[in-house]
Amino acid sequence: ITCAAQQQTVVIGLAADSGCGKSTFMRRLTSVFGGAAEPPKGGNPDSNTLISDMTSVICLDDYHSLDRTGRKEKGVTALDPRANDFDLMYEQVKALKSGIAVEKPIYNHVTGLLDAPELIQPPKILVIEGLHPMFDERVRDLLDFSIYLDISNEVKFAWKIQRDMAERGHSLESIKASIEARKPDFDAFIDPQKQYADAVIEVLPTQLIPDDNEGKVLRVRLIMKEGVKYFSPVYLFDEGSTISWIPCGRKLTCSYPGIKFDYAPDSYFDHEVSVVEMDGQFDRLDELIYVESHLSNLSTKFYGEVTQQMLKHADFPGSNNGTGLFQTIVGLKIRDLYEQLIANKATAPAEAAKA
Ligand code: ADP
Ligand code: G6P
Missing domain, CATH: 3.40.50.300 (P-loop containing nucleotide triphosphate hydrolases)
Structure with a gap:
């Protein structure tokens, strides 16, 4: 055949x-x-x-x-x-x-x-x-x-300083200069690619601290394209709704400036997306289970898998904020996509003929 x-x-x-x-x-x-x-x-x-x-x-x-x-x-x-x-x-x-x-x-x-x-x-x-x-x-x-x-300039700068100055001994001036030198080509050739992405993780300075420019507390947005085969966006509380949620209180310890989640449909370039946003950082990673239990469509294999992954890699950068959380979630979505693609292949006629 x-x-x-x-x-x-x-x-x-x-x-x-x-x-x-x-x-x-x-x-x-x-x-x-x-x-x-x-x-x-x-x-x-x-x-x-x-x-x-x-x-x-x-x-x-x-x-x-x-x-x-x-x-x-x-x-x-x-x-x-x-x-x-x-x-x-x-x-x-x-x-x-x-x-x-x-x-x-x-x-x-x-x-x-x-x-x-x-x-x-x-x-x-x-x-x-x-x-x-x-x-x-x-x-x-x-x-x-x-x-x-998609790391905003302010945050990119903060991360570069941390790595190149603290770990590699570069000067503040040279880091500034190298970011500036890259900027025109970055804007022309790298940044435009985000319009094609199925998922974008956008990392911005916090809005919880007025005029913050330290780049330590982050506002992170997970932008998920609608209508992508084998990829169904994560949501908060109820799919397609618009929600703002402050989970701090009895079940989640939050020190200043707290934590805020947002979820809403939106448009990105010219397509429909769902956006889940987290501003702020976790004090206690084990309490993440409380947040996880309110997110749906996570593609986990068991209750608490997101929290387990985050705890396992608590030493990775960004584990206490939305960067780590959303990277973990996208990882689970990719596993799900892979499994669906493979399952679909297995039922394809060519495979059936072979067996
Ligand atoms: P790349 O592979 O794109 O070069 P890395 O994952 O090696 O990037 O990260 C480079 C550096 O950026 C890290 O060593 C760390 O200093 C910083 N960094 C990366 N991700 C985060 C994060 N989520 N939060 C804080 N710092 C980060
Ligand atoms: C790699 C990196 C680039 C970096 C380059 C250094 O290709 O991906 O981001 O700019 O190395 O280039 P250079 O011309 O300074 O050696």
Whole structure:
């Protein structure tokens, strides 16, 4: 019997600027799938590819067509499409999706050079993460689900300071300068991709503290596209309603400035979305079960799974606020999407004919 090739690999796109929480998100996602991501065994130690039992993560920096010197010479940044090989990205993601192994290049972040390629076998779930997973239309069409981490400038700055100043010894001036230098290309090539995302996690300064610019307390919005196959948005209390909820009181300990949730339908670019928002931070993570019990459509496998995941990774950045909560929830939704896609494949006529 000849039939159309069955899809082998589920492909997820994760877009964000660098230093905006992609690795943290990936660690939460692989944990939901029941395994910690690790570099491939015996593989190149410079490899950007993380592997767990089910998931391979390709860092799209590997498709830089210009190395660090090349970018300097041509005066283009890594965010510029001219520094990236979208033809190769498309061909390799397409091959992996249809079950064919590829020799993927490796961009070495230490040397700024392209290393010898490595063999990547088609995984069950392929995550392509980086600056441009939704930039090229051909690559975009291969994605079964896409996520954009939208970190506002104020918050990006606060995180960069924490990492580059506290951990890497850069100066405040140099951090400011590097963010400013990236901004035009970020606005032109990275930010517009969010219009294509099935889920956007938007991270903003809190509105609970007037004129806050510390970037410590965060207002986080989970924007979920309506009408996406195998993805049904999470909601608070009652689907489609508009709700503002302050859960602090007898069942949830909140110190200043408290916690506020919002849920409402909205539009984003030109499509319908549902938005769940959390402003503020948790004092006690075990009490999250109270919040979890009021959220519906979480795609958990048992009561309290969100809380369990959050407690398990309490040491990850953002575990006490909406970034960690919504990353965990999106992870569960992706597991659900994967399971539905696989179940659907199993009942497809081609499979039935084989059995
Ligand atoms: P990426 O993979 O996009 O470069 P990471 O997940 O490695 O980003 O995060 C980079 C840094 O940003 C972290 O070391 C941390 O300092 C900061 N960061 C990331 N996510 C959060 C968060 N949710 N809350 C606070 N800081 C965060
Ligand atoms: C990677 C990152 C970029 C970063 C670049 C450094 O490609 O994904 O976000 O800008 O490395 O580039 P540079 O030209 O400064 O070496």
